[in-house]
Amino acid sequence: MPSLADHQRPASLHDTLEALQRASNTPAKQRSVKVSSLVDVICRHAFDVGLDHDALRTVVQIASVKTELDQTSVTTLIKNLYPAQRVPSDVVVTIVGALGQGKGKPSPGSQNAFVKWLATVHDIIEDPSVLSRLYGVLFGLLDSISIRTSLCHLLSLITLRKHVKPFRIEQLLQLARGPGNEPALQGLLRVYKDYYPDIILGSTSASRNSFPPAPDTEWRSRILAIQERAAAEQKPGFEQRNGFKVASIGRKRVKASVIPDVHTFHANEASVTLEGIDNVEDFVEKLERIEAPGQMVSFLTDPLLQKFVELSDSPIITQRIQLWLSTCLEDQYNAIKEDTVDSRYLSDILDGLLKHAQYTKKLLPIVQTFLKEYLRFWDDLQNLDTILNLLSYLPIHPFADTRVTFLQPLERCILPHGLQACERLIGFYTSLFHRWSNRATPRPSPSSSSLSHPDQRALHDLAAHVSTLSSSLLLSLPSCSSSTTIIVSTILTFYEQLSTISTPHHIPIILPSISLIYLLAMEPSTTTFARVAGIIANYRHAFTAHPLPIQKYYPENMTSSFNTALRDLYHLLWMSKALIAEPPKSVGLYCAPELSDALHTYLTQADREYNVRTAFNVSNNPLFASISLAAWVAIENEEIKKEGYDPDAITRHAGPVSQRKLEMLKAAGGVNIDWDAYRVRVLKWMEERGLAGPKEFMFAASNQLQAKFGGGDVKLTDW
Incomplete structure (x- = not known):
């Protein structure tokens, strides 16, 4: 596989690796080169662009056996193993083979560093199943006290239900009952107990050291930067999670998650569980035999469980979900009223609900009920983006009902909080209109008025409300400020979508008010004027592509209003008739005749070649x-x-x-x-x-x- 490092590797790297390999077999007193300088070159290259497959293999092979290198150099090499691509499976096998007791094995410190490295890169291995296949080997190494803690942390991350066997439970219990009561063993035992709570009786103690430590932030950031850079260079890049494997987020360090990981309790060897699914073929083959997990609320964040819920169509599963959500959201509502809400807990729930809405493209009825009541007390804009994203999935209904129930309370909360909040409000309306247009039902009679169906009327009323809101914002904002520019850009984004989304007999042509067009066209910005002109052109093309006669589908005042705006901008830009009203066909951008005459007089006095018309x-x-x-x-x-x-x-x-x-x-x-x-x-x-x-x-x-x-x-x- 080609590598980012292939064309960026310094010319000396290959020679440096060869020199290090020779030095590793030569006693220190007989070497002609300084090992620390070789290690420095390799580590600096690894930090900058990462190690390609060949370089990574070479370094691992050198560090995974007992050599003449000093412990400091080996440890430094392992700590700087930044892979430029996903980690090859053979590198993982080499490292696992280096663990344990043996004459040619590396030192306990090197082994421990290797296990920690595997725990850190376990999610970027080329073949994710390689550690699963080596699980028995890794478990058998728990007798090695020097690497036991790191090994327990690694096993906690990769353990699946199929790995939890009776003989391993027995061995783990024996180790856990030994002297010392090691926290890492207790943490691994807790993982096993999650799968078989009826077999592993009693409680397992938990402490901070029971859970795998979070990867070093700086190290993790660096490796992500390297691999993102490599992914941009090579096509295709790293594959994303395919959605057909349970998304384990790892064991929590201090507190339990609000939305737990997927776990199927009371399972046995014959059970088919979501945790045992690895790919789409496996999921399809076993769909009808899969046992529902213990806590169905995990469906909010787990892609595989979401698919299972959507496809299983089980009334029991639906009732379990509704019961949990209704109880949870009712508790949150009561806590909000009493001002005792746990903000982090509520944020986790809302984020989970949003992930579900993004997957299903709809909002659960119980969530709509909660948001309706929540907006009555919401005044600090906490979780603003999440709330707006959730509300953008509201089903299409008569606009008057949606406005009273959701939009008026929403605007009452947002509008007093400044321009940035107003910008997000307009962005929310853009998303809401887009989703409503996707759900709108085509008119049953193509020959009827464009607004004869309730869905088309709802779209029209929503756009009319945005037009009124936009005009109000523009008239109340100071001119020539950066905040005004941002608001104007957000409004234009809405109308760029609106002007191109119409479809005959389905999505009607909906115009902004003519006064709003003129307000936007007169903004002191070249970009703004160009975007306004483009929007009017889009509307003109929409009318041209629409079945004739236009009067059959749209009222005459709408088409005449559009013609007025079209002609006024045409006069402004091309015909040298700017600000000149010619009723009823043009209104001169609503410039009063007295003002137009005064401007004309002023300009001609300044330069007789210049006048208001040109x-x-x-x-x-x-x-x-x-x-x-x-x-x-x-x-x-x-x-x-x-x-x-x-x-x-x-x-x-x-x-x-x-x-x-x-x-x-x-x-x-x-x-x-x-x-x-x-x-x-x-x-x-x-x-x-x-x-x-x-x-x-x-x-x-x-x-x-x-x-x-x-x-x-x-x-x-x-x-």
Whole structure:
């Protein structure tokens, strides 16, 4: 397998490994090289990019036998075994073979370090079953006192029900009853007792040392960084958990988990349990014979148990889940009312409920009931993201009911907490609308009104509410602030989804209010204007693709409102009629005639070539002026080169470009550029730099531009 380290390995690494191998067989006094310098080179390379399979094998082979190397060097090598890929199975076999008593075995300290390393990397081994197959060998080494503690920790992590045999229970009980009452043995015995509580009687003591220690944070972070880097270099990367194996999260160090691991109690040798499932074929073959685990609440977080619950369709299992959840959530509700809630416990429960919702794409009825009551007392935004994600899975219902039950209490909690909370609220509505649109039922009669079905009406009412909320936020926020920019971007994200999601007879075309369009279009941001223009273009394409006649499906005031916005932005950007109202077809962005006249007078006094009508076109718009100038310079240079003009002698235009000035430039001996061609080139210039909205808008709005420069058959018209 190719390795990240293959092409990044220093030229000296291979030679260094060979030199270390020779040094390991040479007495210290007879060596010609310094071992510590060799170890330093290897460890530094391992820390930087990890060890590929060959290098890892070499280092393990050197450290896994008794050699002439000093203990410090061997320990340093083992502590720096950072694999660049998953650990090969043969490396694991080599390490296990090095454990125990024997003339050629490494020192007890090296063996103990190797066992700790296996416990740390057990979840990134190429073949996860290799440790399971070596379980008997590892268990048989419990007599080795020097590695017993680390070995118990490793066995606690890999033990499955199939490993728990009567003879092992008996041997473990004998060891645990010996002098010393070793905590690690008690911890392993507790694992065994989880599988067979009726066989292992009595209580097992638990202390901090009973459980496997958490891996060194720095070491773990480094190995993850190395392997993520390697995964990015090689395709395919490391496979993720396939969802057909119980997701054991390990033994808890101090307190029991709110949501326990999957365990099947009272099992025997003939039992088929989820813990014994390793792959999808095994799961499908044994599905009807699998015994339900002891605590069904584990289904909240375990992918395999979730599949089992969904496929088994057992009333008993359903009742067990509902009973636990109802009792648990009722206890939490009472604790919230009495202000005695354990916040960490509640967070664990809510996170588990969210994982279940993300898997099933629905919210359990008991969870909806809890959230309805919980929102009445929720005022500190604790678990905000989890609550919003849970509510985004609410089933599609008449919007008025959902608003009163969930959304009004939610907004009452969130809105007073500042702009960041408001941004998350708009993001929540984006997710909710997306999920509602996926669940909406197509209209039974394709020829009926677009809002004749309750689901389509619910989508329309939800979008209308977001439009009102967005307008209110924009009008109440200070202009030109970073917080305002974030809110505007979140609102635009909602409408970018809304403008592209419509499907005839299923998801209706739903427009924002015309006033909101104008508020967004007048934001002092080039990116914002480009996104608004792109949204209007999306709506124009949606109407074009919709079955005709439009009036049959949508009310006339809706289409006329959209035409007004389309025409106003067209006048603003292209026709040099900015802020000029021509009722009823355009409203001039609601700019009062008195204000428009005053601006016109001011601008003409400042420069008689300048006026309010041309102040927003592609040449003069303050958002696009620098872009249009850069585009003009490129156009002029291209034309000069194409026609073979002398760059130093030809008359150049300093900008801003207008139709009249282009004619004057031609008469003065400058380049001959068409006014429309120049403006389209500016639009394409912006598109090439990530601002595609204005070009998409103009090509959607103008049949002439489509025919002359882009093709197509879209025109500005009334329906």
